Amino acid sequence: MDYIIPIGLFALLGLVSGVLLTVVSKAFAVKTDERLEKVAEALPQVNCGACGYSGCADYAGAVIKGAPCNLCKPGGAAVAAKVAAIMGVTDKGAQSLKAFVRCSGSCDKAGHKYAFGGINSCSACNKYYNGSKLCTSGCLGYGDCTKVCPQGAISIRDRIAVIDRRLCIGCGLCVNECPNALISLRPESQRYEVACSSAAPGKVTRKLCSSGCIACGMCVRNCPQKAISIKDNHALIDSALCIGCGVCKEKCPVGAIIDTQMPGGNQNE
Numbered sequence: 001m002d003y004i005i006p007i008g009l010f011a012l013l014g015l016v017s018g019v020l021l022t023v024v025s026k027a028f029a030v031k032t033d034e035r036l037e038k039v040a041e042a043l044p045q046v047n048c049g050a051c052g053y054s055g056c057a058d059y060a061g062a063v064i065k066g067a068p069c070n071l072c073k074p075g076g077a078a079v080a081a082k083v084a085a086i087m088g089v090t091d092k093g094a095q096s097l098k099a100f101v102r103c104s105g106s107c108d109k110a111g112h113k114y115a116f117g118g119i120n121s122c123s124a125c126n127k128y129y130n131g132s133k134l135c136t137s138g139c140l141g142y143g144d145c146t147k148v149c150p151q152g153a154i155s156i157r158d159r160i161a162v163i164d165r166r167l168c169i170g171c172g173l174c175v176n177e178c179p180n181a182l183i184s185l186r187p188e189s190q191r192y193e194v195a196c197s198s199a200a201p202g203k204v205t206r207k208l209c210s211s212g213c214i215a216c217g218m219c220v221r222n223c224p225q226k227a228i229s230i231k232d233n234h235a236l237i238d239s240a241l242c243i244g245c246g247v248c249k250e251k252c253p254v255g256a257i258i259d260t261q262m263p264g265g266n267q268n269e
Contacts, residue, residue, distance in 0.1 A: 033064050035064060035086055035087065036060055036061065036064050038086045039060040039063050039064065039083055039086050039087070040056060040057055040060040042075075042079060042082040042083050042086060043056040043059065043060060043072055043075060043079060043083075044056070044072065044074045044075050044079065044169070046074050046150055046151075046169060046171070047150075048073075048074060048150050048169070048171035048173060049171075049173075050072075050073040050074065050170075050171040050172045050173065051071035051072055051073065052071060053067075053071075056072075059071065059072065063083060063087065064087075068092070069083040069084040069087055069089060069091070069092070070083075070084070070091075070092050070093060070094035071094075072094070073094075073097055073169070073170045073171055073172060073185070074169035074170055074171055075094070076094055076095065076096030076097070076170070076188075077093055077094050077095065077096060078096075079094070080092070080093060080094035081093075095187045095188070095189075096170065096187070096188040096189075097170030097172075097185040097186065097187060097188060098163070098165050098168050098170055098185070098186060098187075098188045098260075099153075099154075099163050099168050099170065099172070099174055099175065099183050099184070099185055100163065100183065100184055100185075100186050100193050100260065101139060101160070101161045101162070101163060101182055101183050101195070102182050102183070102184060102193070102194065102195055102196060102197040103137075103138050103139040103160060103161075103182050103195060103196060103197060104160065104195035104196065104211045104255075104256070104258065105133065105135055105138040105139065105160065105196075105208075105209040105211060105212065106157075106158040106159060106160045107158050107159050108158070109209050109210045109211045110133055110134060110135050110138055110208060110209040110210075110211075110212075111133070111134045111208070112132045112133055112134065113129060113132055113133065113134055114128075114129075114132055115132070116128065116132040116142075120142050120143070121142050121144055122139075122140040122141075122142040122143070122144040122145075122178065122179050122180075123144055123179045124142075125140050125142055126140065126179040126180065131180070134207075134208045134209075135198055135200070135205070135208040135209050135212065136180075137180055137182075137197045137198045137199055137200070138180070138182075138197075138198070138208075138209065139159070139160050139161050139178075139180070139182055140159075140179075140180070141156050141158075141159030141160055141161065142156075143156045143161070144177045144178065144179070145161050145174035145177050145178055145183060146161070147177075148173045148174060148177045149173065149174055150169075150171065150173065151167045151168065151169055151171075152167060153166075153167035153168040153169075154174060161174075161178075161182075161183070165188075165260070165261075170185055170188075172185050180197070181197075182197055186239055187239050189244075190237070190239040190242060190244070190260075191242075191244040191246070191259060191260060191261050192237060192242065192244060192246060192248055192249055192257055192258070192259060192260070193237060193257070193258060193260055194213055194219075194234060194235045194236065194237060194256055194257050195211070195256055195257070195258050196209075196211070196212050196213035196234050196235075196256045197234060198212045198213060198233060198234055199232040199233050199234070200233060201215075201233055202214030202215045202216060202233065205233070205234075206254075210254070211254055211255050211256055212234075212254065212256060213233075213234040213235050213252075213254065213256040214253075214254060214256075215230050215233045215234060215235065216253060217230060218251045218252060218253060219235050219247075219248035219251055219252055219257060220235065222247050222248065222251045223247060223248055224243075224245060224247065225241045225242060225243055225245075226241065227240075227241035227242040227243075228248060234256075235248075235256070235257070237257075246259065
């Protein structure tokens, strides 16, 4: 009998404490938007930061607070549509992008000024006489881009960065890493691209690289959509106007324009 009262008091205190904790937890609970988890699940979870946020979770939280639903580059249009549906807003769409290296100056096509023996880095090599290649606009091939690619989509072959289109998620991290600004993001649907960024006059480029764009204008004159222009001594294709007819590739006398969707076609396989 002497133990019954203390046990009863402890039991009563436990019950009262449990009730109080329940009341307090409900009274001070932080309400979370149920859409947050759904948006996070819709994102690809690669945490590349290409959307401008630190990762997918951070971007999901920003979407709940009003950020655009179409900032996820790896997810493209499919993810943008899912996120927009969750948020109950109009889908503004998003293009699926792929990275492209605007250079095809491999060892058999472009010469070198010297043999670089320093740190195995494009940025390091570029500090010495604008790089080891005769073409100062070309890919140096030391793989700075490969080190930042979260998908392992970039490799170095014959001193040129090669992008596997099947693995590329279009995050753009490689774009920021290239010291010569050779990598660009373009719509996945764009079939033809100019694999050259030489800013040298055509007669100079011809001596530096056998596959370099010489700005002859043949592609410009023959494009039925007027989608090609010459800027800084090399051709540029406007993806918004290009219909993928391939006339530019056929007319290019040096083979600077490539079909990115052909198996084994130059760099984007």
